[in-house]
Amino acid sequence: MKLTKALNEWQGPFYSYEFFPPKTDAGMANLHSRISRMSRFNPLFVSVTWGAGGSTAQSTFELAAACQNEYGLTTMLHLTCTNMNQIVLDDTLEKAKAAGIRNILALRGDPPRTTEYWADSPTEYQYAIDLVRHIRRKYDDWFCIAVAGYPEGHSEGSSPRYQDPKIDLPYLIEKVRAGADLIITQLFYDTQKFIDYEKVLREHESGLFELIPIIPAIMPIQSYQSFRRLTKLTHAEVPPSLLKKLESVKRDDQTIKEMGVEVAVSMIQAIQTQTKGRCRGFHFCTLNLERNVAFVIEKSGLLESVQKYRERSSFAIDDSAFT
Ligand code: FAD
DSSP: OOHHHHHHHOOSOEEEEEEOOOSSHHHHHHHHHHHHHHGGGOOSEEEEOOOGGGTTHHHHHHHHHHHHHTSOOOEEEEEEOTTOOHHHHHHHHHHHHHTTOOEEEEEOOOOOTTOSSOOOOSSSOOSHHHHHHHHHHHHTTSSEEEEEEOTTOOOOTTOGGGOOHHHHHHHHHHHHHTTOOEEEEEEOSOHHHHHHHHHHHHTOTTOTTSSSOEEEEEOOOOOHHHHHHHHHHHTOOOOHHHHHHHHHTTTOHHHHHHHHHHHHHHHHHHHHHHTTTSOOEEEEEOTTOOHHHHHHHHHTTHHHHHHHHHHHSOOOOOOGGGO
């Protein structure tokens, strides 16, 4: 189902999961069991990441197709466009269409690992907008297109001094004008930055962001090491009070995980209150892990409110793509 349609029909609170394709068969088998269990919590959709340059093209597609067809989940395939072989890109879109995957997160992608700073891609795809345009040109409105948003600003390579959401805003406007249907944000830990970002977008004079879904990404902290690595990679600022708390227990994995649940729950509750219901849903960067995400969904009240809404509504899975 197209996520735009699901979001229209499902006017209640929701959550969604992001998975990445594991490298080994054993890892993939484990993930399948997890997805099967996690799908019982009724996520509105799931997304599957794409290795920059197409490095995971095959496994991303296979996992996404399984989510869509084996588990009956509304599925979004991440797709990057720079440094990508045009044949792989077009082939992936065709295969996604044939598999009934109707949602694409259209991204630029990062430079290859060997390049510290961004250098223009040699192909016709320099930015995510080029992919948005390509998909709309070729497939009209068959796909729902999501694009990335950066509450703290997007940063190239290791130069955070250029990070400012105001710098990206004209390009986000272009992406929406070119046909993006919704925005999923980069992960963050400074909740106020997301709240301010959402407000700036909603109040933007263009009116473009008044109603568009803006879905915050939430990554429950799973371990001190992965937290430090991922916040460094994404240039997410860590509030000093949070860092201090985490550092005091950094060798105690269990306590870190419990703190991670607490932090994510309070972020969700603050966003729900301060965006006055405009943010109905949260996209969980699961890191393919199950327990903490389940705890967060439960402890934040999301699970209960989704279940209550489900009982009141007559939401049904649309399988028209296969008939
Ligand atoms: P763009 O929107 O193209 O923006 C990139 C930069 O260029 C920004 O600094 C912007 O201000 C600037 N810019 C945009 N247009 C122009 C223009 N016309 N002229 C000048 N400057 C411009 N990466 C992966 O490899 N695989 C994934 O699966 C993946 N999933 C992601 C999921 C989410 C929710 C997010 C937020 C990011 C994800 N990324 C992923 C990372 C993403 O590919 C990188 O952050 C990448 O550096 C930027 O992608 P973008 O789509 O935001 O790019």
